[in-house]
Amino acid sequence: MWDIEQPEFEKIRHIHLHLSVSLGKLAKAIEPLDHRFHRGEAVDVPTMKEDLSPILADLLMHVSQIANMLDGELNSMLLNRYKKNALKFSPESAFSKLD
Numbered sequence: 865m866w867d868i869e870q871p872e873f874e875k876i877r878h879i880h881l882h883l884s885v886s887l888g889k890l891a892k893a894i895e896p897l898d899h900r901f902h903r904g905e906a907v908d909v910p911t912m913k914e915d916l917s918p919i920l921a922d923l924l925m926h927v928s929q930i931a932n933m934l935d936g937e938l939n940s941m942l943l944n945r946y947k948k949n950a951l952k953f954s955p956e957s958a959f960s961k962l963d
Contacts, residue, residue, distance in 0.1 A: 872933060879929050886922040893919065 893915050897907045931938040943962055950959035 876930060876933060879926050879933075883923065883926045886919055886926065889919045890916065890923070 893912070897912070901907045928938050931941060946959040947962045950957045950962075954960065
């Protein structure tokens with residue numbers, strides 16, 4: 865997907881830039897709603913799905929690329945992180961009992 869293959873640091877740096885741009889898009893989409901929320905107006909989160917779906921997909925795609933560069937399996941990384949956080953914040957949750 866990327867034109868940059870080598871050196872690896874340049875590739876991961878470039879993916880990081882795309883992650884940052886995508887996070888900026890997320891902030892731009894949410895920021896006006898934050899102002900409404902602080903004025904006491906209702907904010908309907910489900911209506912944000914259409915605007916946020918492509919941004920979230922981009923974030924996941926970029927993170928997946930970094931995991932792939934590290935020869936990691938994103939699924940395992942995510943489950944391990946959920947377990948670690950569950951053990952710390954919610955020891956009784958199902959996530960804390962993952963193998």
